[in-house]
Amino acid sequence: MGWIVFAIAAWGLGWGLNIWLARLPRNRATGLAVPVIFGLTLLLIWEGVVRGFGISPVLLPAPSAIAVRFAASTGILWEDFVQTVLKGALSGYVIGCGSAFVMAVIVDRFPFLQRGLLPVGNFVAALPIIGMAPILVMWFGFDWQSKAAVVVVMVFFPMLVNTVQGLQATDNMQRDLMRTYASGYWGTLRKLRLPAAMPFIFNGLKIGTTLALIGAIVAEFFGSPIRGMGFRISTSVGQLALDLVWAEIVVAAIVGSAFYGGVALLEKAVTFWHPSQRG
Amino acid sequence: MRKSVFPVLTVVAVLFVLWYVMAVVLNAPWAEDKAKRAGLELSFSELVADTWSQDKPKLPVPHQVAEEIWKTTALKKVSSKRSLVYHSGITLSSTLLGFALGTLLGIGLAVGIVYNRVMDMSVMPWVIASQTIPILAIAPMIIVVLNAIGISGLLPKAIISMYLSFFPVVVGMVKGLRSPGMMQLDQMKTWNASRGQEFWKLRLPSSMPYLFTSLKIAMAASLVGAIVGELPTGAIAGLGARLLAGSYYGQTIQIWSALIMAAALAAGLVALIGVIQRVSLKRMGMA
Numbered sequence: 173m174g175w176i177v178f179a180i181a182a183w184g185l186g187w188g189l190n191i192w193l194a195r196l197p198r199n200r201a202t203g204l205a206v207p208v209i210f211g212l213t214l215l216l217i218w219e220g221v222v223r224g225f226g227i228s229p230v231l232l233p234a235p236s237a238i239a240v241r242f243a244a245s246t247g248i249l250w251e252d253f254v255q256t257v258l259k260g261a262l263s264g265y266v267i268g269c270g271s272a273f274v275m276a277v278i279v280d281r282f283p284f285l286q287r288g289l290l291p292v293g294n295f296v297a298a299l300p301i302i303g304m305a306p307i308l309v310m311w312f313g314f315d316w317q318s319k320a321a322v323v324v325v326m327v328f329f330p331m332l333v334n335t336v337q338g339l340q341a342t343d344n345m346q347r348d349l350m351r352t353y354a355s356g357y358w359g360t361l362r363k364l365r366l367p368a369a370m371p372f373i374f375n376g377l378k379i380g381t382t383l384a385l386i387g388a389i390v391a392e393f394f395g396s397p398i399r400g401m402g403f404r405i406s407t408s409v410g411q412l413a414l415d416l417v418w419a420e421i422v423v424a425a426i427v428g429s430a431f432y433g434g435v436a437l438l439e440k441a442v443t444f445w446h447p448s449q450r451g
Numbered sequence: 452m453r454k455s456v457f458p459v460l461t462v463v464a465v466l467f468v469l470w471y472v473m474a475v476v477l478n479a480p481w482a483e484d485k486a487k488r489a490g491l492e493l494s495f496s497e498l499v500a501d502t503w504s505q506d507k508p509k510l511p512v513p514h515q516v517a518e519e520i521w522k523t524t525a526l527k528k529v530s531s532k533r534s535l536v537y538h539s540g541i542t543l544s545s546t547l548l549g550f551a552l553g554t555l556l557g558i559g560l561a562v563g564i565v566y567n568r569v570m571d572m573s574v575m576p577w578v579i580a581s582q583t584i585p586i587l588a589i590a591p592m593i594i595v596v597l598n599a600i601g602i603s604g605l606l607p608k609a610i611i612s613m614y615l616s617f618f619p620v621v622v623g624m625v626k627g628l629r630s631p632g633m634m635q636l637d638q639m640k641t642w643n644a645s646r647g648q649e650f651w652k653l654r655l656p657s658s659m660p661y662l663f664t665s666l667k668i669a670m671a672a673s674l675v676g677a678i679v680g681e682l683p684t685g686a687i688a689g690l691g692a693r694l695l696a697g698s699y700y701g702q703t704i705q706i707w708s709a710l711i712m713a714a715a716l717a718a719g720l721v722a723l724i725g726v727i728q729r730v731s732l733k734r735m736g737m738a
Contacts, residue, residue, distance in 0.1 A: 187569075194569040203572065210573035231596055288458030292466075298671045298721055299714045300678050302587075303690075306698030306706055311477075311509065386587045393591070393682050394698050409591045417592050425584040 179220025186213025233415040241415040242422060248404070249423050256401040257427050259316035260388035264323025269380055272328045273373070276335035277361070290336060297329040305391040314395045322391040327380035334379075338372025339365055371446050374439040381431045385424065470513060477509040478502035511704045519708040532688070539712055541689040542677050545605050546720070549612020550673040554666065556613060557620025564621070565628045565654070566646075575625075582618050586611070587679045594680060608680035608689075615676040616669035623665030627658025656735060663728035670720045678713060690716075 186209050193202050193209070215235050221227070222234040229237060242249070279285045305322050312318035342365050350360040392402025401420050408416045475498070482501040486493045493501065503512045511519075520535065527534040560578065563570045590611050597607040631653050639649045681691025690709045697706035 190569050190573050194572050198572075206569070206572040207574075207576035211577060231599055284458050285462070286458075287455040288460075288462035291455060291459050292462050295718065298667075299717050300671070300675045302675055303678060303694055303710045303713050306694050307703065307710075310698065310701070310703065382582060390587050390679060390682075394695070405589065406591050409595050414592065414596070417589070421584070421589050425580075428584050429580060 173224070175220045175224035179217045179224060182213055182216035182220060186210065186216070230412045230414060233418055237415050238418040238422065242419040245416060245419060248416075249419060251399050252401045252404050252420065253423060253427070255316060255397070255399045256319070256388050256392065257385070260319030260391070260400070261323055261384040263316070264320035264388065265327055265380060265384040267320065268324035268327035268384075269331045269377060271324070272331035272376070273335055276332050276339065279332075279336055280339040286336065290333065293329050293333045293336075297333055301326050301329075302387065302390055305387070306394045309391060309394045314397055316400075319388045319391045319396075319400075323384045323387040326383045326387040330379045330383070331373075331376040334372045334376030335369065338369030341365075341372060342368045370439075370443045374435065374443065377435050378432060378439070381435055382428060385428050385431070389424065467513060470510075471503070474508065474510045474512045475499055475502045478505055481505065481509070507701050508703055511707050515704055516707045516711055519704045520711060523708065535693070535708060535712055538688055538690050538693050538709070539716060542674070542681065542691065542713070543716060545608040545680065545689075546612055546670075546674045546677040546716075548605055549609035549676055550616050550670055552609060553613040553616030553669055553673060554620050557617040557665075557669070558624055558662075560617070560621045561624030561628060562650075564625050578618065578621050581614075586614050587676070590676075590679050590682070608677050611680040612673040612676035615672040619665040619668040619672065620662070623661040624658055627661030628654045630661065631657050659732065659735065660737060663724065663732070666724050666728075667721050670724055671717055674713065674717050674720065 190206050190209055193206050196202050219234050219236060222232055233241075279289050302322075304325050308321045308325070309318045312321050346364060346368075347360065350364050355363065389400075389402040389405070392400045393406055396403040401424060405417050405420050408414070408420070479498060479502055482498055482505070483493065485501075502508070503515070505511075508515070523533060523535040527536075531537060560570075560574065564575055565571070593611060594607045597603065597610070635653060635657075636649070639653055644652070677689070678691040678694070681689035682695050690713050693709035694706055697703070697709065
């Protein structure tokens, strides 16, 4: 009973605090505090409800239990992180985005390819590409190479479409100006069109971050060596060790947010001139 | 539009040619191995013929996949467990349920975010953060846990679809509901419009183009969710189950046919939304 009261009290307190904060003039501190309080409140309610109603840890472990498990099994979590994120997702992300970028520059040179490849690329980008995972696992074996291949296929098309769009973002006036400077194709590409394409390219890169993690993890469901986040999740669910599953989810969430945040920070540094970054 | 038909067809044709060539390259070792054991020497044309007609090729060629799809759709009864139509139907139903739930949740959240400052400040960052979490990774857990408390069948898969599809709707609708400019909002005020009238007559109609764009993304995401949601249920039914069963038994042709079917489903659903978008925007006088 006490824990349910605790949950309700946490809910009331968090909500009240946020209403009060939202009335204050908006600045960085309140902008950061409100969502943090919201998240903390959710965690406290979760803890209170799980303890209050005595929910079995097989169904939903309490946040404190997850934290304990996280601290106890950092070794396993680190091993899985290296296997899935560093070897699978990151290498696939670099290869996929890199090759899509090169492809986009080539496509951009030939209007015929542009008109032909863009609709196909847009179509493919909407398909459930994750379904390629079992095929690629069959081709490249169980280890991280097949996971990287899945990631390559997943990030390729969003990146390609965005980059091609970005390379068309300059208008005729700007290109004419470059021509009056006697700038050739490569000069114009390097000094005008690539910088102008950066907001689009970063859009593709950001979409790719989440896809990369999803691809690497889901591909492990189709077969993997005895480590990796996807492997750990699917086997731990079978053993009803849900606290370990949640610990992996926490890792995935942290990695996903950090990956996305890192690319966003890089974007801020590279496209500082763009109106959306000047605030 | 017409200008791009020829280039698109060319690209598609090139892709098909590449597919056939790749099939020869990938399947050749197996064909040569078989020939060596039989003590035969394969000529090039025999090699090509063999690589295009293996039972469990590394890469089946398009006509093999087409044949398999024809066999499992048109020649099988719809209710049969071997019919691809049956499996597609199961995936389709959870996709649509998840899509409907996700759209409702997304629109609801968007209205809350636009009209409530506290929600805007506290929920919006979490909505964005929720998408950096690879939700698909915890699909097996959601299925197993919901199964344990007695919810099974369509709903668990639909919940995964919902989680994937609500995000584009929230983002698009928040943008759309905020798209009326100051001038238009002031005009509503001079007409003494209530908040409800402002919502129904100005904000909601002007958000429609944004909504349809988001719905297309949401539908594609919802299908991915449904397929992945079918993986951990022990491969019983659905396109995801066909993929998993195919990968267990090395039935590559079955995997590819399920994959093509999923692609066709995605294309069909997105095209359907496109048609609804065109018709309704035209009737609203926006396109």
